[in-house]
Amino acid sequence: MSLASKLRDIICVDINKRGVIGELCEATTSKYGVNPLLLVCETLADVIQRHRADVIFISFGFATPPKYVQETDGVTGAIFLARALKRLGVTTALIIDERTDLIRVTEESLRTVGLKPVFTRGCPLSVRSLRNAWVPILTLRTAYPLTRCDLTEIFDNLPPSAIVFVEKAGHNYLGVYHSMKGIDISQYHSHIEEVINVARTYDTITISVGDGGNEVGMGVIEDTIRRVVPYGNTCRCPCGGGIAASSVVDYLITSVISNVGAYAMELLLLKLLGKLNYAHTVGDEILCLKSAVSNGAVDGITGASKVMVDGLPQGAYEELLYRVLDVVT
Numbered sequence: 001m002s003l004a005s006k007l008r009d010i011i012c013v014d015i016n017k018r019g020v021i022g023e024l025c026e027a028t029t030s031k032y033g034v035n036p037l038l039l040v041c042e043t044l045a046d047v048i049q050r051h052r053a054d055v056i057f058i059s060f061g062f063a064t065p066p067k068y069v070q071e072t073d074g075v076t077g078a079i080f081l082a083r084a085l086k087r088l089g090v091t092t093a094l095i096i097d098e099r100t101d102l103i104r105v106t107e108e109s110l111r112t113v114g115l116k117p118v119f120t121r122g123c124p125l126s127v128r129s130l131r132n133a134w135v136p137i138l139t140l141r142t143a144y145p146l147t148r149c150d151l152t153e154i155f156d157n158l159p160p161s162a163i164v165f166v167e168k169a170g171h172n173y174l175g176v177y178h179s180m181k182g183i184d185i186s187q188y189h190s191h192i193e194e195v196i197n198v199a200r201t202y203d204t205i206t207i208s209v210g211d212g213g214n215e216v217g218m219g220v221i222e223d224t225i226r227r228v229v230p231y232g233n234t235c236r237c238p239c240g241g242g243i244a245a246s247s248v249v250d251y252l253i254t255s256v257i258s259n260v261g262a263y264a265m266e267l268l269l270l271k272l273l274g275k276l277n278y279a280h281t282v283g284d285e286i287l288c289l290k291s292a293v294s295n296g297a298v299d300g301i302t303g304a305s306k307v308m309v310d311g312l313p314q315g316a317y318e319e320l321l322y323r324v325l326d327v328v329t
């Protein structure tokens with residue numbers, strides 16, 4: 001069995017018993033006809049080898065009830081992917097929603113892993129002005145339609161060859177953002193889908209890693225989500241449109257926990273490029289998670305302020321990460 005297949009098998013096991021990941025993974029694989037993890041990593045490896053000094057955007061952010069603050073899932077997946085890409089010589093910028101809790105978690109997580117957050121607020125920023133450890137953070141207003149003009153300015157400034165979403169909230173076909181339990185959480189999120197629309201006009205490759213069906217890009221398998229995910233077809237908010245996200249990305253990776261899918265992607269990408277030594281360790285991940293939690297991040301399923309991800313306690317989460325790491329090393 002190939003390395004990519006082994007990784008796919010691990011990230012598609014229903015370890016937190018949500019009961020849907022098997023079907024979501026089957027749907028993505030049959031959509032592309034190949035393992036999407038391999039497809040994404042080969043595509044990114046090709047982009048990185050062809051333009052070493054290129055730009056890749058990473059976006060994450062999901063506000064979780066009852067406090068409507070950032071969940072732990074998405075944070076480490078995005079931060080360590082950014083760090084690995086920077087080690088490869090790629091200029092990496094983060095795109096997040098303009099929410100104080102998310103900004104704080106992002107800044108402190110970056111610092112914890114040795115990177116320096118830089119806020120741009122739309123001011124001119126060239127690739128050359130970014131030193132090794134600096135990561136620009138671009139924030140998007142929540143609950144307002146984004147203007148094409150704002151985004152065009154960002155893309156003109158730092159034209160990205162790819163954008164990777166990790167556990168980023170996405171709206172349904174009626175434009176409403178939902179929690180897994182079918183609650184309307186639109187006021188806490190930016191209209192990130194506009195970024196995908198602009199990316200198309202810049203020939204930017206769009207990639208998303210998600211686990212529940214309500215993340216941006218999940219429209220690739222919307223029919224399956226409507227059929228198998230609780231509240232997928234009918235939500236509990238007045239819109240009635242279900243939590244299934246409608247936007248479509250070029251490549252969608254489904255994983256039982258998005259952070260773990262992003263880890264598999266980071267490791268496979270680095271392996272393909274012969275730079276596995278740039279990968280982060282399970283210890284690095286836990287350190288970053290602890291920082292995220294102490295700065296306000298919560299578990300996405302229980303809402304607890306604990307070092308856990310999507311309902312998995314720290315020990316079980318570490319075991320899962322080790323399983324992914326063991327396959328590659």
Ligand SMILES: [Zn+2]
Pocket residue numbers: 176178182184235236237238239240241242
């Ligand atoms: Zn709704």
